[in-house]
Amino acid sequence: GAGVSQTPSNKVTEKGKYVELRCDPISGHTALYWYRQSLGQGPEFLIYFQGTGAADDSGLPNDRFFAVRPEGSVSTLKIQRTERGDSAVYLCASSLGPSNEQFFGPGTRLTVL
Amino acid sequence: EDQVTQSPEALRLQEGESSSLNCSYTVSGLRGLFWYRQDPGKGPEFLFTLYSAGEEKEKERLKATLTKKESFLHITAPKPEDSATYLCAVQSPTGGGNKLTFGTGTQLKVEL
Numbered sequence: 001g002a003g004v005s006q007t008p009s010n011k012v013t014e015k016g017k018y019v020e021l022r023c024d025p026i027s028g029h030t031a032l033y034w035y036r037q038s039l040g041q042g043p044e045f046l047i048y049f050q051g052t053g054a055a056d057d058s059g060l061p062n063d064r065f066f067a068v069r070p071e072g073s074v075s076t077l078k079i080q081r082t083e084r085g086d087s088a089v090y091l092c093a094s095s096l097g098p099s100n101e102q103f104f105g106p107g108t109r110l111t112v113l
Numbered sequence: 114e115d116q117v118t119q120s121p122e123a124l125r126l127q128e129g130e131s132s133s134l135n136c137s138y139t140v141s142g143l144r145g146l147f148w149y150r151q152d153p154g155k156g157p158e159f160l161f162t163l164y165s166a167g168e169e170k171e172k173e174r175l176k177a178t179l180t181k182k183e184s185f186l187h188i189t190a191p192k193p194e195d196s197a198t199y200l201c202a203v204q205s206p207t208g209g210g211n212k213l214t215f216g217t218g219t220q221l222k223v224e225l
Contacts, residue, residue, distance in 0.1 A: 004156070012126055031211065042117075042200050042215030058212060088155065099204075099210045101147065103157035 012111045021077040025094030033093040055084035082112045115140045119216035134186040134219045136201030144204040151198045191223045
């Protein structure tokens with residue numbers, strides 16, 4: 001079946017702009033996660049959704065980052081007033097439930113100029 | 114705070130030369146230890162989950178083992194297509210118990 005999909009695959013923006021990154025999880029997966037991966041590092045947790053609600057947002061670095069999942073399926077990660085330090089690959093993952101293995105999408109490479 | 118340390122950072126093997134990758138972890142109660150493979154420009158691909166010390170899992174040329182402090186990923190007779198970065202991650206009750214804490218990975222290169 002279809003895996004996790006993310007759009008766009010690449011996003012280049014200017015410092016101070018607003019961006020939205022989209023994640024389509026595997027059908028039927030109730031848990032959805034966002035991670036951020038910098039070059040040479042492992043993925044770093046940002047936020048976890050169980051259904052429509054953000055069950056754990058402890059990894060969001062500051063209030064410029066926000067994520068939603070209004071219907072319990074597709075999720076959007078929103079970054080306001082982007083900074084050069086936000087440049088990274090943003091990965092989305094989904095799992096059948098919170099204790100099951102997480103399956104990752106291909107990521108969105110964000111570059112802030 | 115959960116911590117994961119992977120070694121070596123990089124490993125170069127000849128085709129057929131078996132070896133092991135190490136993942137040391139510190140958690141306040143392990144829910145699961147996960148191994149992923151990541152190819153350049155792609156997202157991590159799930160390989161194994163281990164839940165308790167003594168558990169082993171195998172898939173083709175890969176075998177993962179777990180103790181109370183570390184996990185090993187054994188690669189038997191590797192082929193060039195096994196070249197990738199291998200990531201280890203832990204899940205614990207910390208902070209809700211659902212997020213994965215990753216190590217920085219071992220970059221494996223298998224040469225002919």
